[in-house]
Amino acid sequence: MTRYIIRRLLWGVLLLIAVSALTFVLFRILPTADPAKLRAGRLQSPKIIAEIRHDLGLDKPLLTQFWLYMKGIFLHFDLGFSYYSNAPVKELIFDRLPATLSLVLGGAVVWLVAGVSVGIISARRAGSRLDRASMGTALVLVSAPEYWLGLLALFFFASDIGKIPLLPGAGSYVPLTADPAKWFTSLIMPWLVVAAGTAAIYARLIRGSLLETMGEDYIRTARAKGLTERSVVLRHGLRSAINPIVTVVGIDIAVLLGSAVLVETVFDIPGIGRLNYTAITHSDYPIIQGTVLLAALFIVVANIVVDIIYAFLDPRVRYS
């Protein structure tokens, strides 16, 4: 098991280097705005632009640039400086990370609780009106774009512009350390919006998986033992039906950590997604590379964690 994890980690590092190389090449080869020109502002003389290009190291050959970048990461965990704000990328990312973590982890709790419970209820009453209503709602939520759901939520419930002012609206985010109560209320709407689509997918997933499990022979055995229907479903049924969820939840959280751009933008939450979004509009390569690398890191780690958890959940799974 330990050897398996070490091997997976080494592969993960290789993968991250490949991702860095790819983003490095992508943003330099594909036509984007010239960062030197953007930085020069109104003083757009070729000389100044050339100077800026030299200062940023953009006049060096691509391979040399990449080599320097990688050296920085491996030797000093240095992700470079933002072209736009001149601050270290590492610092910018770590400043923004708590907001994104708050949004995504809170959202994950919401979508897990909502998805799993709705899925169980639907499966237990498969074919009933309640089941059809929940699955219909799920279909709507899966199809609804989150920026649209976000705007809708703000339009109806935001305390400043909403028809029924209920919850703090866009731009109300405060860090957990500053004011826990405000942190919580300001995130309620973003959590619901970010969780809606995933909760709907999980509800359908759990429903299908539980329905399948309840037809298994070992469920009949559990009933034949004289267990209550409640423990048959929740202990024996759910124990198996939850497995596909565990597989996706890690990846879903990881993906969202790197790409909560839309919800962060709609609710004006200063997170990684927003950082990334502004960086792209400014051709701020170091930040783009930093955030992409971070997103890739989340996914690599999530995959390994999921595999390890899976081995604990299913005793038949053995890694070597």
Add this chain to the structure above:
Amino acid sequence: MTDDSPLLRVEDLRVEFPTEDGVVHAVDGITYEVHRERTLGIVGESGSGKTVSSLTTLGLTRQQGASVSGRIIFDGQDLVALSDAELRAIRGNEIAMIFQDPLSSLHPFFKVGAQLIEAVRVHRDVSKQQARARAIELLGLVGIPDPSRRVDEYPHEFSGGMRQRAMIAMALANEPKLLIADEPTTALDVTVQAQILALLERLQRELGMAIVMITHDLGVVAEMADDIAVMYAGRIVETAPAKTLFAGPGHPYTWGLLKSIPSLTSTRKEALVPIPGTPPSLINRPSGCHFHPRCFYAQPDHARIDPRLEAVPDVPDHHVACLLAPDVRERLWRELAAGATPERARAVVGLPAPSSGDQTGTTTPAAGVVPAAPEVGP
């Protein structure tokens, strides 16, 4: 209650499942008794209703929306009339069940010990330690070596035979009065089959429980059963003490079952005779005698008349649901037992061949036909 009253008496049990294609008549009015410390073998092909009738005894068809009528008297209580909670108290406690495929019947994610402990603690107010000690004791009882170590293993770490032993241990957790074994050896190797049957026999002697052995294999019931009920299309078509049944089976379906398996006493030249056709749909059952489309000896009126289970003259406890006259059946079986083919036996006895077409498909009931009392006679 006197001791000779049956432990389980199933009376005119009917189980129907409504489906989109129509009503499935899975069990169609069966009656049987199981006596204390004895074994009843229920024999039939897949889809004959033998498993459904047993699942219904435990109330396990309720979740599937089955409509159940008739009575299932167990130890003085009618199980059909009990509430879910009352049934649960009996399930796994006084009546236990083991199933065909022990691998799929054990939960793959729980240790064998945990599943045994659960079975004990559902019905007994004991600590986890006590239940664990009981689990180890049970594993030893069913002949699993080194039970204090194996109790912490998962089902996938057990062999097929060991898994069935573990299933049996789980069923015995609360010393049931009745054990229902649904094809307990079908998924196992032949050598392991014999071990499991021997184990069941030993446990029955030691614990004094009654067994209902459901199987399609007459060899299994020959070894185990005191009494036998043969089921076809949701009905019992023949019932008798095992010795009586093997000495003189009375129903053409039973003959078919017997002639389609090789036996040590049959000569090598004797060909096995399969039963033609397939078991009928339980939604649109054949008219008259349900077996007539597959019967070598069916006569024209057998598609019309529905036979009842009737006592065989001069043979105690032997009942057969067949429209042929008892003496005709006796002569047919004598020919078959001597090695004659069904066609030859039919010719010797002087029965006309069934009209063509009857051998293959199911026939629909003729309009206006009232099921009459069985008339016998060629």
